[in-house]
Amino acid sequence: MNRALRYATVGVVAVALLAGGGAAAFAAPTHLHSPTPVVATAPAAASLTAKASATTVNAWQEFRIAGVAKGIKAGSKVNVQQKQGAKWVSLPASAPVNTSGAYGVRVKLGIKGVNELRVAADRTVSPVVTVTVR
Structure with missing residues (x-):
């Protein structure tokens, strides 16, 4: 990882820790990981x-x-x-x-x-x- 990216990542984590606590710093955005329900359908009987x-x-x-x-x-x-x-x-x-x-x-x-x-x-x-x- 290059130095600029490391500093940016550390800065984002530091701001998140100051703003909202530990959980907010490492939580993924909810819109990326909200699973859509998968409905399994059985194959039609012959x-x-x-x-x-x-x-x-x-x-x-x-x-x-x-x-x-x-x-x-x-x-x-x-x-x-x-x-x-x-x-x-x-x-x-x-x-x-x-x-x-x-x-x-x-x-x-x-x-x-x-x-x-x-x-x-x-x-x-x-x-x-x-x-x-x-």
Whole structure:
């Protein structure tokens, strides 16, 4: 530190001590250190919607499941899952999420009867969609 700066600093401290006491000499200006409150926001929870284009189809007849993905990156794949017994099994039907969050998947089912389907992306799943196959 150069000599002129040291003398100026000592002079300011001396004047502050004479004027207002010890605390005023070393206190920082309040306008420099008044913290603004920081509000932390949690990231939006990811969600998927799903709607089948038909509720009843013939075996191996193609239909579509479409919906919207919120909180899921564009380009991420969504997979159709079918409930088989107590397990959810991924079908060979997937599609990417577009930039607006929409997706559409073509599906064909061969298991006759009521089929419970859902769409999954990582750990996020849609509500169940029911399609009956004749």
